Amino acid sequence: MLKYSLKRLLQSLITVFIVITLVFLLMRLLPEEGYFGDGYDKLTPEQRENILRKFGLLDPWYVQLKNFYSSLLKGDLGKSIIYRPDVPVIDIIKLKIPYSMTFGLAAIAVSLLFGLSMGIHTARNKGRFWDKIWSGYVVFINAVPAAVYLLFIQLYITGLKYKGRSIFPMLFNRHNPRSWILPLISMSLGGIAGYALWMRRYMVDQLNQDYIRLARAKGMSEKQIMVKHVMRNAFVPMAQYLPASILLTISGSIYIESLYSIPGMGGLLVDVIQRQDNVMVQALVLIYSSLGIWGLFLGDLLMAIFDPRIRLEKKEGAR
Amino acid sequence: MTEPILSVRDLVVKFSLRGQILTAIRGASLDLYPGETLAIVGESGSGKSVFTKTWIGMLDANGWVDSGSILFEGKDLAKFTREREWLTIRGKKIAMVFQDPMTALNPLRTVGMQIQEALELHQDMRGEQAKARTIEILSEVGIDIPEVRYHQYPHEFSGGMRQRVVIAIAVACNPRILICDEPTTALDVTIQAQILELIRDLQRKMGATLVYITHDLGVVANVADRVAVMYAGEIIEYGTVDEIFFDPRHPYTWALLSSLPQLGIKGQPLYSIAGTPPNLFTDIQGDAFAPRNPNALKIDSVRRPPFFQVSPTHYAKTWLLDPRAPKVEPPETIRALRSKYERYAQ
Numbered sequence: 001m002l003k004y005s006l007k008r009l010l011q012s013l014i015t016v017f018i019v020i021t022l023v024f025l026l027m028r029l030l031p032e033e034g035y036f037g038d039g040y041d042k043l044t045p046e047q048r049e050n051i052l053r054k055f056g057l058l059d060p061w062y063v064q065l066k067n068f069y070s071s072l073l074k075g076d077l078g079k080s081i082i083y084r085p086d087v088p089v090i091d092i093i094k095l096k097i098p099y100s101m102t103f104g105l106a107a108i109a110v111s112l113l114f115g116l117s118m119g120i121h122t123a124r125n126k127g128r129f130w131d132k133i134w135s136g137y138v139v140f141i142n143a144v145p146a147a148v149y150l151l152f153i154q155l156y157i158t159g160l161k162y163k164g165r166s167i168f169p170m171l172f173n174r175h176n177p178r179s180w181i182l183p184l185i186s187m188s189l190g191g192i193a194g195y196a197l198w199m200r201r202y203m204v205d206q207l208n209q210d211y212i213r214l215a216r217a218k219g220m221s222e223k224q225i226m227v228k229h230v231m232r233n234a235f236v237p238m239a240q241y242l243p244a245s246i247l248l249t250i251s252g253s254i255y256i257e258s259l260y261s262i263p264g265m266g267g268l269l270v271d272v273i274q275r276q277d278n279v280m281v282q283a284l285v286l287i288y289s290s291l292g293i294w295g296l297f298l299g300d301l302l303m304a305i306f307d308p309r310i311r312l313e314k315k316e317g318a319r
Numbered sequence: 320m321t322e323p324i325l326s327v328r329d330l331v332v333k334f335s336l337r338g339q340i341l342t343a344i345r346g347a348s349l350d351l352y353p354g355e356t357l358a359i360v361g362e363s364g365s366g367k368s369v370f371t372k373t374w375i376g377m378l379d380a381n382g383w384v385d386s387g388s389i390l391f392e393g394k395d396l397a398k399f400t401r402e403r404e405w406l407t408i409r410g411k412k413i414a415m416v417f418q419d420p421m422t423a424l425n426p427l428r429t430v431g432m433q434i435q436e437a438l439e440l441h442q443d444m445r446g447e448q449a450k451a452r453t454i455e456i457l458s459e460v461g462i463d464i465p466e467v468r469y470h471q472y473p474h475e476f477s478g479g480m481r482q483r484v485v486i487a488i489a490v491a492c493n494p495r496i497l498i499c500d501e502p503t504t505a506l507d508v509t510i511q512a513q514i515l516e517l518i519r520d521l522q523r524k525m526g527a528t529l530v531y532i533t534h535d536l537g538v539v540a541n542v543a544d545r546v547a548v549m550y551a552g553e554i555i556e557y558g559t560v561d562e563i564f565f566d567p568r569h570p571y572t573w574a575l576l577s578s579l580p581q582l583g584i585k586g587q588p589l590y591s592i593a594g595t596p597p598n599l600f601t602d603i604q605g606d607a608f609a610p611r612n613p614n615a616l617k618i619d620s621v622r623r624p625p626f627f628q629v630s631p632t633h634y635a636k637t638w639l640l641d642p643r644a645p646k647v648e649p650p651e652t653i654r655a656l657r658s659k660y661e662r663y664a665q
Binding site (some may be wrong): 195211217218219220222228229233236307308309 | 436
């Protein structure tokens, strides 16, 4: 287990290193405008050169790379240029991350709770009435563009009134818990469908396995078989992607956050790309890609904890 | 003879497949006596597995017992519908060992736990006591260093070892009847012999009744006391091993034995039964084997033969045994067997 973890850790570190380097080098290919802010047209060539020198952009690329790494090790992601001039990137996202992560984590919790129970329920009642209803839901969520039903939820559900007042406010307000509900539901719909779909699929796979037949012949009740044999086995393949989705809640949801005016991370990356704030783009791409890699790393560890075949991979040759 | 431990009468099992009804078991009857080893033989699709699965209520979801009875300890298992009823039988009284040990164990649970589950269910053991007994059983089924093996996972076991674990699970159930559904088919020959030996030893120790399902007649000759031959969902002949091997009466049993490679004559093509088994989707008239039987009588295609007694332990479902039937001699290979037997009996 230790060897396996160390191996994966090393692989992840190398991947992160490669990704960071690549991102940095690609950023050097972007037009220079992104470093000057709004007044680009009014600057003389000398002023432009001064600014570029200030950023260290006139050094050879390997010096730039070295400087970039040393500031990165100090936890310095640079300062925003256009989005909010001269404010450190960290300070900008520090305010936004809590919104995105809180909603994201809550949505994952809700999705897991409802998605897994739905998957388990449909797998146990395969082909019956509720299976068809829930499958319909899954197909609907996957087939209809999210924008359509999300917009409907906002338009029509906020229209519901109780004693003349809307039950659910149209916009997010930190101090009004009722305004948290619709964004949370909107964010969970897709997750519920996803987890239900895969849980059902993996459970049905498991139920057809020979060892389930043996467990039944052993005299275990369906309930015991579900708890001891089916559910855990079915969850293993899903566990792999859980850490990545948890970590990436940091990026927020573009569409839902803008629908309800939640001041989260959603859309920030698109925004800074459009406004050519090179430093911000660089910092965000770095954060998202390394979180993705660490998520997969944790997923691999989680898999190994659940599945002995992975953790004992090299130890014994016996099949 | 003593009272049967399990008695099946005129069992009919049907399956619904793509909107059609398939009759897998067409009125099979069988008595099982305590302590004996019975082998059920027949070609693939003859209904051997389905027949025994009805005893523990483990037909696939699209199958059902249509009529007939399965009497066991004063209860008719054919009438069982609820899981609660089956849980009093399954594993506890009648256990089953399946064909493929490679996939029969849950890859994510330790071998020890999978055996212990059965102990906890059927012998009311818990915790340390159950663990100690599990380790004991592991060593009973011939697994070395059971204390270490207890904590290992199935992928750390070879095929033969896994089959031992599956058998250990059956032992942990301590059943009165143990059904072995082709327990050695997936194993290589040397391991096969070891596993058969192991099952025989354990049977002696537990005093269980053993049912082998197999199409390996070599295994039958080795382990069984009695043999039942199945064809197209019917038991068509049964008797002691000697009776079936040396004095078979049903044309299908003749054909089955003639196709044994061991009985073939060197230089001559191996005997094979002409035609294919009947389509179980259709209603079969008369003797199901008649279309493939070169010596079929007229009545064979009209009326289904009843069981004719050959000896107190030997019965066969063929019109050839009717006193009015013409005398049909069994094929040469079978006659050779019979004369061999007569010499051996003297």
